[in-house]
Amino acid sequence: MISPSQRTAKFHYAIRNIIRAAEARRSAGREVLPFNIGDPQAYGFRPPTHVIEPVKRALRDGFTGYAPSAGLWAAREAVAHYATTRAGAPTSPQDVIITAGASEAADLLLGALVNEGDEILVPAPGYPIYPALLNKLGATTRYYGLDEARGWQPSLEEIDSLVNKRTRAIILINPNNPTGSVLPDEVTTQFIELAVRYNLLVIADEVYRELCFGPTPTSASVLAQARGVPLVTLESLSKTHMIPGWRAGWMRFTEAEKMPELIAAVNRLADGRLCSPTPAQYAFKPALTGSWDFLQEFTHMIKRRRDFAVKCVRETAGLSCVEPEAAFYLMVKVDQDKLAGRTDEEFVLELLEETGVLFVQGSGFGAAPNAGYFRLVYLADEELLDTAFRHMQRFLTAK
Numbered sequence: 001m002i003s004p005s006q007r008t009a010k011f012h013y014a015i016r017n018i019i020r021a022a023e024a025r026r027s028a029g030r031e032v033l034p035f036n037i038g039d040p041q042a043y044g045f046r047p048p049t050h051v052i053e054p055v056k057r058a059l060r061d062g063f064t065g066y067a068p069s070a071g072l073w074a075a076r077e078a079v080a081h082y083a084t085t086r087a088g089a090p091t092s093p094q095d096v097i098i099t100a101g102a103s104e105a106a107d108l109l110l111g112a113l114v115n116e117g118d119e120i121l122v123p124a125p126g127y128p129i130y131p132a133l134l135n136k137l138g139a140t141t142r143y144y145g146l147d148e149a150r151g152w153q154p155s156l157e158e159i160d161s162l163v164n165k166r167t168r169a170i171i172l173i174n175p176n177n178p179t180g181s182v183l184p185d186e187v188t189t190q191f192i193e194l195a196v197r198y199n200l201l202v203i204a205d206e207v208y209r210e211l212c213f214g215p216t217p218t219s220a221s222v223l224a225q226a227r228g229v230p231l232v233t234l235e236s237l238s239k240t241h242m243i244p245g246w247r248a249g250w251m252r253f254t255e256a257e258k259m260p261e262l263i264a265a266v267n268r269l270a271d272g273r274l275c276s277p278t279p280a281q282y283a284f285k286p287a288l289t290g291s292w293d294f295l296q297e298f299t300h301m302i303k304r305r306r307d308f309a310v311k312c313v314r315e316t317a318g319l320s321c322v323e324p325e326a327a328f329y330l331m332v333k334v335d336q337d338k339l340a341g342r343t344d345e346e347f348v349l350e351l352l353e354e355t356g357v358l359f360v361q362g363s364g365f366g367a368a369p370n371a372g373y374f375r376l377v378y379l380a381d382e383e384l385l386d387t388a389f390r391h392m393q394r395f396l397t398a399k
Contacts, residue, residue: 012364013132021349022358031356033388035377038177038328040242040298043379048294051283055246058282067275070267071248071250075284079250082288083233087209089221095256097266098284100247100276102207102236103129109203109232109251112265114139114168121162121170123154124366125259125331125373127177127205131366137178142167143366148322148333152181156190163194169201174217175208178365178375180324180332184216192220192229201259202231208327210240210295213303221254228256239327240295241287246280248287279307302328302379309378312389317394328379331362334372337394343369355391 022032034042042045042321058064070076076093083091106129114120116138120128124143131141143158146152147350174183183191195202204220212309224231236249253263282398309330313321318338321330339347344361352358362373378385 006139011132011136013128018348018358018360018364021352025352025356032352032358033356033359033384033391034381035388036360036375038239038245038377038379040239040328040379043381045298045301045379047241048291049242050290051237051241051287054282054286055279059279062282064278067098067278067281069270069273069275071096071276072278072281072284075281076248078284078288079235079252083219083252084220086288087221087251089219089233089254091221091227091252091254092256095253095263097251097270098276098281099249099251099270099391101238101244101249102205102234103219103249104247104273104276105234105236105249106130106203106205107253108257108266108269109234110134110137110139111244111269112262115310117166118168119166120168121159121165121200123171123173123176125152125178125362125375126171126173126174126366127367128364130171139247140166146176146179146181148179148331151322152176152179152331153183153187156187156194159191160194163198163200167200169199169203171203171205172220173205174220175212175326176223176230177208177327178329178360178362179322180327180329181322182212182214182217182325185223188217188220189223190242192224192227192231196227196229202229202264204231204233206233206235207239208294209235211299211302211328212326213299213306214325221252224254228255229254229303237287238281243280243283243297246283247277248280248283248308249276263391305378305380305382305385306330308382309376309385312385316389316393316396319392328377330376331365331367331373332359332376334374334396336372339370339372344371344373345369347372351392351395355395357388358394 076096079096080091080093119140119142134141230256260308287308312320318335348361359374363369
């Protein structure tokens with residue numbers, strides 16, 4: 001018997017883990033209605049042509065062997081152009097590393113930053129890759145809460161109280177996955193000032209910043225740059241350009257001269273994996289320096305689906321939610337009488353078994369298991385959303 005490492009037992013990723021139950025159902029020939037993963041292509045959305053064509057040409061005529069470990073220079077230039085002109089944070093291509101999605105960026109950065117026993121401040125609810133990576137590294141996730149009653153906003157007083165001598169960084173996810181909430185610029189500024197006070201790195205996950213239904217928040221890199229604070233921004237083309245499977249992401253360093261050793265360590269780790277997928281890197285220049293007109297229609301469509309999903313929640317007895325301001329996720333709360341003593345995971349699995357509707361439990365994102373939350377992806381069209389809520393209504397009524 002060959003045993004796995006002990007660290008793998010600590011690695012949990014709820015978004016993928018719940019799929020095993022759905023796959024077992026499908027294998028038995030039973031229908032699954034998936035609302036569990038934020039893949040626009042799975043719901044019929046397609047990337048813009050001006051992003052597809054250069055990659056097709058590269059596959060046919062171009063160079064698609066190993067790229068430099070930090071990425072093709074043209075891709076790094078495109079990110080720097082985007083950061084400088086669209087985000088508003090002047091950036092050099094040398095301060096950009098191309099990665100296999102924002103998730104690999106997080107993996108490389110945290111692997112270079114933390115030692116065993118270090119602590120990182122992470123929002124709850126928040127994207128589960130961060131605690132999963134920290135568990136693997138032997139570091140500690142110190143959650144700071146987002147308050148549903150205040151539109152899923154954090155308490156700076158709580159965050160301040162969590163900092164200790166082992167704290168290394170604060171992670172901001174803005175807009176937030178899974179709540180769709182947006183941090184006001186003044187709150188982001190308070191995070192940055194707190195980082196200055198305690199000499200912490202700020203890690204800004206801004207994957208959904210371009211997918212807001214109202215005003216777009218200022219990139220944290222702009223606010224950090226104005227104060228001379230070191231910050232790393234994680235971004236990707238996965239959601240905005242609807243190419244999640246291409247694994248086209250990056251990290252960019254603000255005030256890079258204040259973290260040369262960290263950047264060198266990230267580059268060493270990047271060298272070890274050789275490079276992110278080369279063909280997808282040909283999408284960066286057209287995506288980031290070309291037209292963004294397509295995004296208006298995409299955002300309009302998902303806003304309409306958001307409105308429909310929120311309406312369905314509010315018309316379903318036993319459910320409630322806060323209307324999201326961005327992205328395509330909805331954190332739904334099940335009333336305690338409907339939860340009937342079950343954990344959120346038990347509720348989600350029972351719902352799947354009886355109706356085929358697939359969500360992800362809120363505890364997979366750091367919510368308390370007995371609080372009754374689940375995340376719904378509302379990329380599906382209104383007809384499919386309506387079907388899911390009719391199943392949900394019958395399920396809740398029966399309980």
